[in-house]
Amino acid sequence: MVDPNAQSSAVQNLKQRTARKGASKGGVVMTTQINESELEAQFAATIGAKDRIEPRDWMPEKYRKTVVRQVAQHAHSEIIGMQPEGNWISRAPSLRRKAILLAKVQDEAGHGLYLYSAAETLGASRDELTEKLIAGKQKYSSIFNYPTLAYTDVGTIGWLVDGAAIVNQVPLCRTSFGPYGRAMIRVCKEESFHQRQGYELLMTMMRGTDEQRASVQESVNRFWWPALMMFGPPDDDSPNTEQSMEWGIKTHTNDELRQKFVDMSVPQAEALGVTFPDEGLKWNEERGHYDFSTPDWDEFWSVVKGNGPCNDQRVAHRKRAWDEGAWVRDAALAFAENSAVDSAPTDSPETPTADTADTTAEEAAK
Amino acid sequence: MTNEPSIHVDHDEAGANIEHGDHENAYSGLLINDEHWAFGTDFEDPLAGVDTTVPEGVNAQDLAVYCQMLGDDALIFSQRISEWCSNAPDLEEDIALANIALDLLGQSRLLLARTAAADPSLVPELPEGSPVPDEDRLAFFREDLAFRNVRLAEVPNGDFAEAVAKILIYSTWRLAIFERLQSSRDTVLSAIAVKGVKEMSYHRDFAGRWVLTLARGTEESKSRLLTALEGLWPLWDELFETHPVEASVAAAGIGVDPAEVADEAGVILDQVFAAAGIERPERGALAGVRGQKGRDGLHTEALSKMLADMQVVARQYPKGQW
Numbered sequence: 212m213v214d215p216n217a218q219s220s221a222v223q224n225l226k227q228r229t230a231r232k233g234a235s236k237g238g239v240v241m242t243t244q245i246n247e248s249e250l251e252a253q254f255a256a257t258i259g260a261k262d263r264i265e266p267r268d269w270m271p272e273k274y275r276k277t278v279v280r281q282v283a284q285h286a287h288s289e290i291i292g293m294q295p296e297g298n299w300i301s302r303a304p305s306l307r308r309k310a311i312l313l314a315k316v317q318d319e320a321g322h323g324l325y326l327y328s329a330a331e332t333l334g335a336s337r338d339e340l341t342e343k344l345i346a347g348k349q350k351y352s353s354i355f356n357y358p359t360l361a362y363t364d365v366g367t368i369g370w371l372v373d374g375a376a377i378v379n380q381v382p383l384c385r386t387s388f389g390p391y392g393r394a395m396i397r398v399c400k401e402e403s404f405h406q407r408q409g410y411e412l413l414m415t416m417m418r419g420t421d422e423q424r425a426s427v428q429e430s431v432n433r434f435w436w437p438a439l440m441m442f443g444p445p446d447d448d449s450p451n452t453e454q455s456m457e458w459g460i461k462t463h464t465n466d467e468l469r470q471k472f473v474d475m476s477v478p479q480a481e482a483l484g485v486t487f488p489d490e491g492l493k494w495n496e497e498r499g500h501y502d503f504s505t506p507d508w509d510e511f512w513s514v515v516k517g518n519g520p521c522n523d524q525r526v527a528h529r530k531r532a533w534d535e536g537a538w539v540r541d542a543a544l545a546f547a548e549n550s551a552v553d554s555a556p557t558d559s560p561e562t563p564t565a566d567t568a569d570t571t572a573e574e575a576a577k
Numbered sequence: 578m579t580n581e582p583s584i585h586v587d588h589d590e591a592g593a594n595i596e597h598g599d600h601e602n603a604y605s606g607l608l609i610n611d612e613h614w615a616f617g618t619d620f621e622d623p624l625a626g627v628d629t630t631v632p633e634g635v636n637a638q639d640l641a642v643y644c645q646m647l648g649d650d651a652l653i654f655s656q657r658i659s660e661w662c663s664n665a666p667d668l669e670e671d672i673a674l675a676n677i678a679l680d681l682l683g684q685s686r687l688l689l690a691r692t693a694a695a696d697p698s699l700v701p702e703l704p705e706g707s708p709v710p711d712e713d714r715l716a717f718f719r720e721d722l723a724f725r726n727v728r729l730a731e732v733p734n735g736d737f738a739e740a741v742a743k744i745l746i747y748s749t750w751r752l753a754i755f756e757r758l759q760s761s762r763d764t765v766l767s768a769i770a771v772k773g774v775k776e777m778s779y780h781r782d783f784a785g786r787w788v789l790t791l792a793r794g795t796e797e798s799k800s801r802l803l804t805a806l807e808g809l810w811p812l813w814d815e816l817f818e819t820h821p822v823e824a825s826v827a828a829a830g831i832g833v834d835p836a837e838v839a840d841e842a843g844v845i846l847d848q849v850f851a852a853a854g855i856e857r858p859e860r861g862a863l864a865g866v867r868g869q870k871g872r873d874g875l876h877t878e879a880l881s882k883m884l885a886d887m888q889v890v891a892r893q894y895p896k897g898q899w
Binding site for chain 2: 303304305307310317327337416419420422423539543545
């Protein structure tokens with residue numbers, strides 16, 4: 212089920228890039244025989260100029276692996292991320308909120324699609340990556356290994372978890388690998404929408420009953436620290452950061468982004484009327500930032516290593532859905548092969564990738 | 578993380594004008610109200626601004642109950658389909674099933690709002706000062722005996738073959754009714770039907786193509802499809818039985834007698850079966866209890882369980898704001 216849009220997008224982008232390069236570098240890409248060191252120099256120059264690396268460009272094998280790993284991890288996070296909020300679709304307390312929640316979880320499936328397509332441009336198929344996920348060989352964001360214990364968590368996840376994700380992801384719109392960066396432009400727009408919805412839900416609940424306000428505070432207490440951990444381990448304990456920054460895959464360190472998130476969140480909490488569960492949280496005039504306590508990194512590593520409250524449950528859910536769907540995917544393939552009819556509905560008309568090529572070409576042109 | 582929550586309730590306009598200049602700021606605009614702030618948050622009443630006057634010569638209570646029947650079908654079926662979220666065979670199907678559930682949910686909101694506008698006495702009462710809107714009172718504060726959906730909408734989900742077979746049956750039946758309902762004398766119902774016809778044409782197409790794919794895919798997919806159809810078939814006849822309220826609204830020119838569309842729906846389904854190379858199942862109709870079925874509020878054991886789950890949070894906060 213290779214997404215044809217992903218390919219056409221890649222081709223378009225390649226053309227665009229070729230045109231740009233041709234203008235600036237005298238048609239280097241047309242040369243057929245280039246030795247390894249020249250290729251490396253060209254790659255480094257592209258990175259240095261903050262230009263994009265495209266799927267058909269030469270790239271160091273380690274770069275390719277790193278990008279596939281990061282994009283796959285991101286795609287998996289979107290798909291696994293459907294579960295904690297999906298847990299409350301059936302129980303959403305109003306029809307309007309049910310529609311908003313279902314649409315949001317559906318968007319996450321869409322994000323997963325864009326990202327798996329981006330990984331596919333480097334030859335890693337969705338099936339292969341999914342198999343790695345359910346075999347526990349690839350990871351996803353640890354935040355989704357925390358349980359959702361109240362409908363209120365839908366709002367808190369929107370506000371804090373999507374908020375943290377945006378802080379992480381906005382810089383990725385300029386990441387060096389083209390298809391990933393362009394997918395992120397779209398993902399970020401929708402994430403920011405989700406974040407507003409989450410905050411709006413909490414705001415509405417704070418205007419409701421005492422029980423509702425207590426529920427908001429309880430939920431924020433549970434998600435604050437896991438949200439801070441979403442930026443990853445502290446810089447001195449983050450083995451991949453340095454190389455990823457050098458390659459322009461990552462553009463800010465974990466601690467920089469974490470600080471940014473804390474600084475943004477405090478005024479939001481005040482406006483909402485909730486507190487964060489951290490005695491050490493206070494404004495530092497000298498630094499121009501909020502000071503905050505150290506997250507519980509033991510808990511973080513324990514969750515990363517598979518002992519979080521929901522690790523097994525999340526992967527088992529994904530595995531069950533994937534395994535139970537195998538006969539359907541087989542049937543679609545068999546139908547397409549056996550039949551002269553070319554209308555196997557394996558790509559629904561609603562698949563939101565149809566106009567990605569145009570959007571991203573425009574964005575890239577800017 | 579063990580600090581006691583301390584709750585501030587001064588939630589008013591504090592900070593409403595805080596602006597974050599940095600365009601990369603995830604929170605930019607979060608405290609500012611603008612028209613397109615967030616989807617679904619800009620309206621409360623799905624029929625806001627619509628003239629809900631009951632047409633002359635129409636029994637308002639019959640109109641209200643009829644809308645409730647159609648609204649309950651859509652709500653309960655939407656609830657079932659939404660259970661597929663994160664469980665579908667692949668991402669494309671997950672997205673498509675969520676779309677169908679969302680369309681039906683939208684239809685149910687309009688229909689239940691029409692019920693409340695036509696006959697407010699049908700709306701459950703809540704404690705004084707409860708801000709819960711009518712559509713939610715109807716959805717979340719009725720017992721199963723007060724739901725009037727057909728039983729097809731409520732039966733528990735099976736495998737993916739069961740899902741597409743059920744959607745095909747439901748949308749074939751419902752589309753035939755909505756096509757006629759477009760000319761209802763009630764302008765609200767007519768508008769709801771016009772919107773619904775577009776949506777359900779897609780649902781029927783999606784399900785029909787999958788039925789074809791499964792029938793002509795592998796041995797396993799064909800056998801699963803046949804099992805699913807066999808299991809659902811006893812619910813087919815109920816779809817075309819005329820309840821007295823349906824007879825009354827049909828006579829008044831605002832509703833459709835489902836018996837009228839039985840032949841047409843049957844022919845369409847037979848065409849799909851023929852293209853798929855399968856036979857229409859032969860199974861007797863599921864009996865009622867003392868003749869009573871879904872439209873009379875007599876359901877399968879599955880409905881009250883579904884409602885217990887669906888209604889639990891709403892009922893926990895009868896004065897809650899959402």
